Amino acid sequence: MAQAELVFVVNSANASVFDHTAVENIFLGKTKAFPSGDKAIPIMVDYANPGVENFLVSQIGKSSSQYRALWARLVFAGAATPPQAVPTSQDVVDLVEKNPNLIGIADSAAVKGAVKILVFK
Secondary structure, three states, X not given: OOOOOEEEEEEOOOOOOOOHHHHHHHHOOOOOEOOOOOEOEEEEEOXXXXXXXXXXXXXXXXXXHHHHHHHHHHHHOXXXXXXXXXXXXXXXXXXXXXXXXEEEEEEHHHOOOOXXXXXXO
């Protein structure tokens, strides 16, 4: 599979209206729910993916080391559980397709089936 850009993805059944701030807050551990009020569980492709560093900086505002440090503090404080990192974008898409409570970061080339890419205006 060719490397495309990383994107935020959710299950197609997720009817929440998303803005970038809401998604960013989920991935920063500031909220544990979608805008609709349903539980939100972040998941992402592994940090070893070549696009993760740039994606985190551009979309979350933190380098991967800053992001990991943030989550280490939240976990230590017992405040949150970090996003699960899975080996491939296909794994992210497969998991999001099966669970409408997941929101993921994955390669856009892997998106298919009951998963949609979030686009912010």
